[in-house]
Every structure is written in C-alpha cells, then in structure tokens.
Amino acid sequence: MNTQMDTMEKLRILSDAAKYDAACTSSDVNRAGVKGQLGSAAACGICHSFASDGRCISLLKVLMTNICAYDCTYCLNRRSNDTPRATFRPQELADLTVSFYRRNYIEGLFLSSAVFGSPDITCERMLETLHILRNEYHFNGYIHVKAIPGADETLLQQLGLLADRMSVNIELPSNDSLKRLAPQKSKENILLPMSRIRDGIKENAHDLIRYKNAPRFVPGGQSTQMIIGATPENDRRILQLSEGLYHKYSLKRVFYSAYIPVVQDRNLPALDTAPPLLREHRLYQADWLLRFYGFTADELLSEKTPDLDPMLDPKCSWAVRHPEEFPVEVNRAPYEKLLRVPGIGVVSAKRIIRARRQAKLDHEGLKKLGVVLKRASYFITCNGKMQCRLRTDEPAVLAGILRDRGLPQGGIQPEIPEQLSLFNPTKEDAVKCLTGQL
Amino acid sequence: MSDRTIVMYYYDGTYNGFLSCVFESFAEKETPAAILPVDEADQTCLFGAKYIETDLRRAERVRVSIPKKMGMEAQDLLERAFFTCMPEKELRMLEFMRLGYKVGRGVCGRLTEPAVDKITKAVQFLEREAHLYLGFLRFAEYGDVLIAQIEPKNSVLPVIAPHFINRFSGEDFMIFDRTHKLALLYKDGATEFLQAEHIELPPESPEEEKFRAMWRTFYDTVGIEGRRNDLCRRTHMPKRYWNRMTEMRDKV
Numbered sequence: 001m002n003t004q005m006d007t008m009e010k011l012r013i014l015s016d017a018a019k020y021d022a023a024c025t026s027s028d029v030n031r032a033g034v035k036g037q038l039g040s041a042a043a044c045g046i047c048h049s050f051a052s053d054g055r056c057i058s059l060l061k062v063l064m065t066n067i068c069a070y071d072c073t074y075c076l077n078r079r080s081n082d083t084p085r086a087t088f089r090p091q092e093l094a095d096l097t098v099s100f101y102r103r104n105y106i107e108g109l110f111l112s113s114a115v116f117g118s119p120d121i122t123c124e125r126m127l128e129t130l131h132i133l134r135n136e137y138h139f140n141g142y143i144h145v146k147a148i149p150g151a152d153e154t155l156l157q158q159l160g161l162l163a164d165r166m167s168v169n170i171e172l173p174s175n176d177s178l179k180r181l182a183p184q185k186s187k188e189n190i191l192l193p194m195s196r197i198r199d200g201i202k203e204n205a206h207d208l209i210r211y212k213n214a215p216r217f218v219p220g221g222q223s224t225q226m227i228i229g230a231t232p233e234n235d236r237r238i239l240q241l242s243e244g245l246y247h248k249y250s251l252k253r254v255f256y257s258a259y260i261p262v263v264q265d266r267n268l269p270a271l272d273t274a275p276p277l278l279r280e281h282r283l284y285q286a287d288w289l290l291r292f293y294g295f296t297a298d299e300l301l302s303e304k305t306p307d308l309d310p311m312l313d314p315k316c317s318w319a320v321r322h323p324e325e326f327p328v329e330v331n332r333a334p335y336e337k338l339l340r341v342p343g344i345g346v347v348s349a350k351r352i353i354r355a356r357r358q359a360k361l362d363h364e365g366l367k368k369l370g371v372v373l374k375r376a377s378y379f380i381t382c383n384g385k386m387q388c389r390l391r392t393d394e395p396a397v398l399a400g401i402l403r404d405r406g407l408p409q410g411g412i413q414p415e416i417p418e419q420l421s422l423f424n425p426t427k428e429d430a431v432k433c434l435t436g437q438l
Numbered sequence: 439m440s441d442r443t444i445v446m447y448y449y450d451g452t453y454n455g456f457l458s459c460v461f462e463s464f465a466e467k468e469t470p471a472a473i474l475p476v477d478e479a480d481q482t483c484l485f486g487a488k489y490i491e492t493d494l495r496r497a498e499r500v501r502v503s504i505p506k507k508m509g510m511e512a513q514d515l516l517e518r519a520f521f522t523c524m525p526e527k528e529l530r531m532l533e534f535m536r537l538g539y540k541v542g543r544g545v546c547g548r549l550t551e552p553a554v555d556k557i558t559k560a561v562q563f564l565e566r567e568a569h570l571y572l573g574f575l576r577f578a579e580y581g582d583v584l585i586a587q588i589e590p591k592n593s594v595l596p597v598i599a600p601h602f603i604n605r606f607s608g609e610d611f612m613i614f615d616r617t618h619k620l621a622l623l624y625k626d627g628a629t630e631f632l633q634a635e636h637i638e639l640p641p642e643s644p645e646e647e648k649f650r651a652m653w654r655t656f657y658d659t660v661g662i663e664g665r666r667n668d669l670c671r672r673t674h675m676p677k678r679y680w681n682r683m684t685e686m687r688d689k690v
Contacts, residue, residue, distance in 0.1 A: 012659055034607070103578065274664075
C-alpha cells in the first residue's frame with residue numbers, strides 16, 4: 001500500500017469518527033491575508049459545501065486519532081468498541097489541510113481527538129499539527145481545536161495561541177447523566193478547561209490593549225456541544241444550562257446534537273430510536289432567542305411547561321401566551337419590542353426602524369421589508385390598523401392558526417426533518433453575514 | 439420632465455456608458471423607454487434608438503454628483519446594481535437616481551419605494567450569490583496555476599475577486615466566469631480582468647485527481663445517514679452550483 005492510499009483510508013476513518021460533532025462554523029474571526037502567505041479568515045464564516053444531511057461543511061473535520069483510552073458508553077470510539085482505528089501523523093494532516101485549502105474546499109481545520117494514551121500526549125500531537133500549519137506553512141486559515149479535558153494547562157495555553165476557536169464538549173446536560181454514561185468525565189473536569197479558556201481570552205484582551213502585536217488567544221471564542229435525547233433532562237433545564245454558559249463562560253455558541261443511537265447499551269435509548277431532530281431544531285430556535293432576541297430561558301419555559309412545543313416555534317409559543325404584550329405598533333415600537341413579534345427577525349426589525357424614518361409603514365410595505373405577515377399580522381398594527389379580524393387574545397385560536405403545517409398532530413415525537421431547512425442555523429449565519437448587521 | 443417622446447438608448451455596456459446615458463436623459467429632459475447595452479440590443483428594434491457615445495467627462499460629472507446628492511451608500515448600491523442580472527437594470531437604476539436627486543440622502547432608506555425596493559433586492563441577490571461562491575468555487579491545479587470556473591447569474595467576479603486575491607496572494611490563479619465570459623487573472627501579485635470567449639486548460643497536475651478523490655471521500659463520509667435531508671441540502675446549496683463542485687459532480 002502506498003502512503004497516499006494510506007492517507008485516504010485514515011481520512012475515511014477519522015472523518016467518520018468526527019462527524020457527530022455538530023460545530024462546523026468558521027465565524028467570528030476577521031483576519032486579512034498576508035501578502036505571499038496562504039489564507040485569511042472572514043468574520044461571517046463561509047460554508048464550502050453542504051453534506052447529505054443538510055449540515056454546512058466549512059472545516060476539514062477530523063480526529064487526530066480514534067484510538068481511545070476512555071470507555072464512554074454513548075461514544076463510537078470507546079475503547080471496548082470494535083471499530084477500525086487510525087492515527088494521522090501531524091505532518092500528514094497539515095499537508096492535507098493545506099492541499100484542501102488551496103483548492104478552496106475548506107475554510108480551515110477542525111481538529112478533535114480521542115484520548116490517545118493520556119490527555120497530555122494527545123494534546124502534544126495536536127499542538128504539533130497546529131505548529132506546522134501556523135509556523136512552518138504560515139497558514140492563516142481558520143483553526144478550531146478541541147481542548148482535551150485533563151490536559152496540562154500550559155499545553156492548553158499553547159493550543160489557544162495557535163487556534164481561532166476552542167471548544168470543550170459538555171457532552172450531556174447534567175452531572176448525573178455524565179456519571180452514568182461517561183464515568184471518566186465529570187462536570188468539574190469539563191468546566192475547568194472552559195473557565196481557563198475564558199480567563200485566557202480575558203487576559204489576552206488586556207494584553208492587546210497594551211501591546212498591539214500581542215499574540216492572540218482564541219480570538220474566535222469558545223463553543224460547546226451537548227447531546228440531546230440520550231438522557232432525561234427537559235428543555236427548560238437545557239436552556240437554563242445554555243444561558244448559564246453564555247453568561248458565566250462567555251461562550252460564543254452552544255451546539256445541540258440529537259442523539260443518534262450508535263451503540264447498544266442498557267443505559268441508552270434503543271438502537272432503533274429516531275434522532276429527536278425536531279426537538280433539536282426547537283432548541284436551536286430557542287437558543288437564537290436567547291442570544292439575539294433578548295429572551296431569557298425563564299420567559300420561554302416554566303416549571304408548568306418545561307418543554308418546547310413541537311407544533312409551534314418558541315417565539316410564537318411565547319407570543320400566544322402573552323396577549324397583553326400585543327398588538328405592537330410597527331411605526332412606533334422600539335427595536336426590542338419589534339424583535340418579540342413572531343414573523344419579524346433581526347434583519348427585518350432593523351429594516352423597519354430604518355424605513356419608518358422616511359415614510360409611514362403599511363402592511364404592503366412590511367412585506368417588502370421581509371416581514372412574514374403570515375405570522376406577524378396577528379400581533380401588529382400599522383398606523384393603528386390591524387389586518388386580521390380574529391380574536392387575537394385567545395391563545396388557543398392563535399396557536400391553531402400559527403401551528404406549523406405539515407407536522408403530524410398529536411404525535412409524541414413528530415419527525416419531519418424537512419422542517420429544519422427553514423430555520424437551520426447555518427442559513428441564519430449566512431444571512432447575518434450578508435447583511436453585516438450583527 | 440417630459441415623458442412624451444418614446445425614445446430608446448443603447449450604449450457600449452460599460453458603467454461609464456451608462457452614466458453617459460443618465461446625463462443624456464437629464465440634458466434632453468427625456469425618459470427613455472429602454473436602455474440597452476449594444477450587444478443585447480435586438481437590431482430590429484433599434485429603429486429610432488439613440489446610440490449614446492461614452493463620454494468620460496459627462497460620466498464623471500454624473501459620478502461625482504451621486505455621493506454629493508444622495509450619499510456614499512447610494513453610490514455603492516448603484517455600482518453593485520450594475521453587476522446584477524436584474525431585467526432592465528439600467529432603467530431601474532435611472533429610476534432610483536431620479537428619486538435620489540429629488541429626495542437626497544435618505545433615498546436608500548426608502549425601502550418601501552418601488553424604485554428602491556427593486557434595486558435593493560437585486561443587489562441582495564448579487565451579494566448572496568457572491569457569498570455562496572466564496573465557498574462553492576473550486577480550484578483545480580494545472581501546472582503551477584489554480585483554475586476555477588463559475589457560472590453565476592449575476593456578474594459576481596468583481597465582487598468576489600478581492601477575497602480570493604487576499605486569501606491566495608502567494609498563488610497564481612485564474613477564475614473564469616462562463617456566463618459573462620470574464621476572466622480574473624492573478625499572476626505574480628498582479629491582477630487583470632479579461633474578456634474571453636472560452637479558456638484553454640493546460641494539462642492537470644498529476645496529484646490533482648488524488649486530492650479530488652480524497653475530498654469526495656471526506657464529503658461522502660461526513661454526512662450522517664440517520665439525518666439525511668436532501669431538501670435542506672438543496673435549499674442551502676441549489677443544484678445549479680453542483681456541476682462545478684468537485685464533490686457534487688457525480689451527483690447531478
């Protein structure tokens with residue numbers, strides 16, 4: 001077997017092992033290219049392709065190795081699983097990254113790894129790959145690297161100076177679930193590197209004020225991911241956790257990954273369980289409301305209704321329960337109020353603010369601004385006029401009208417994956433980028 | 439302004455040519471029923487049409503008036519609108535300018551005005567398509583040169599050029615727009631735009647097919663079968679892009 005064939009086989013095994021990681025974004029870093037060197041980074045992120053599951057492909061997402069010392073129940077790479085194993089040489093992976101990058105296949109590298117030997121040994125190999133890319137090839141593209149919990153602090157620091165984004169996967173939404181399914185990991189073990197990265201970024205911000213050319217530590221911030229549906233936590237618990245992570249750990253993104261049964265275990269859902277894609281989708285919608293629309297987790301869900309409504313998107317669901325907030329007069333309402341109207345997004349809210357300075361807005365005009373009247377018309381007035389004649393203070397009536405069409409009624413877990421296409425976060429990212437307004 | 443005479447303009451298809459048409463329209467106090475680039479004008483309907491000579495001095499007078507009267511944003515919008523595939527873009531741009539001279543700097547904010555709405559939407563389409571090409575464009579190596587071919591609806595090449603020049607400043611590369619027969623050449627740090635009917639590809643580098651195969655392998659592996667969603671994929675990556683993409687060609 002020649003070496004090229006070898007790289008091909010490794011690529012197949014190690015991308016297959018990495019594909020369950022949701023994050024593939026290349027956003028939040030703006031770095032112009034350097035004359036004569038390879039690469040740049042665009043703050044909006046760039047999707048280079050879309051996989052058969054509709055997810056954006058932006059980075060070459062691979063593991064350094066899938067040989068693992070751990071035995072986490074939910075994980076395909078656990079030690080006791082019989083699966084083909086492979087390991088990239090740092091040089092080999094750096095070469096592959098650059099070859100793909102030159103052909104504009106990718107925006108950069110997403111490097112994760114199973115724990116090979118010890119966390120430190122694993123980290124050193126990853127560090128070597130990044131070192132070759134950044135310091136030998138002067139590669140200025142995007143690099144997202146996974147922090148390996150339990151690795152030495154100085155190694156983490158060095159990785160952070162070469163990478164654009166770092167992430168530590170929180171894996172499961174509670175400590176109990178962790179104990180049950182990933183006994184070698186613990187909440188402390190995961191939150192420690194997370195807080196170190198946060199502190200590193202904070203410290204770096206001070207350095208950057210003092211020295212313009214101070215090396216930048218994780219300029220793209222950190223993200224995390226948790227698996228949804230493998231354990232019994234409700235949506236409220238999950239959203240509260242996310243909210244905490246955004247506030248306390250200044251995370252840029254929390255990713256949710258619908259659990260896909262890959263291994264049979266008595267602690268896990270059966271192998272023929274469908275991944276809860278609709279639930280994942282609703283969580284992403286709610287997550288968006290937390291980050292860009294000024295909602296809090298407690299506003300969206302309460303102890304009485306601890307789960308998101310599968311039939312209604314979370315914003316509609318909130319609006320229906322709060323008739324006292326509506327209708328909103330589009331010609332006068334402040335930005336924050338507009339944002340809370342179903343059918344008005346960040347982009348159209350900004351357009352409304354802008355356009356109403358020049359002229360009074362009517363329903364026809366709103367359509368031109370991109371407002372979805374199908375939803376918004378029940379919640380707004382234009383110059384005091386309301387378009388619909390329905391009882392908008394009757395939650396049940398409204399909920400019935402606004403319900404997502406095409407979803408089966410009353411099903412316990414309605415699975416219409418096509419629904420995802422409308423609001424997939426990658427699309428939102430693209431919109432965000434094009435308008436440059438966020 | 440009198441609209442009584444039915445008159446048509448045709449011009450050389452350049453931005454300066456268009457600005458000369460705008461000058462003519464104002465100087466003669468007439469609103470043309472059509473403004474057509476000469477290569478698109480149907481010879482039979484050129485009866486009574488005026489050919490507007492590109493006059494750089496007139497064009498310049500119009501050009502400087504735009505930011506002065508209606509702001510930088512309007513200038514930017516108009517320059518981009520010229521790259522779009524909007525039907526009758528010249529007339530739409532003229533309408534926009536008429537409004538701009540009348541109402542001044544607020545013109546871009548009048549998003550519900552038809553003249554502004556049309557041009558804004560067209561530019562949004564251009565920018566969306568340009569953004570998609572930042573990702574979907576694929577280079578292949580021929581000798582030491584990277585070559586990519588695109589088939590956009592809008593003339594995106596001038597919009598995406600700065601991105602690729604910045605990112606691949608150490609490489610020699612060419613991007614050929616097959617729709618608009620326009621090539622971007624970047625060699626030894628110098629940029630050039632050329633009109634070309636077609637391009638002749640030099641022989642491929644021997645390694646090329648290997649990297650293509652590896653990229654296809656990666657692509658086919660990374661999708662999760664349990665989450666397969668063709669509609670979602672097509673929404674984000676419409677099929678018209680597929681035949682120029684290494685990993686999608688065999689799936690068209």
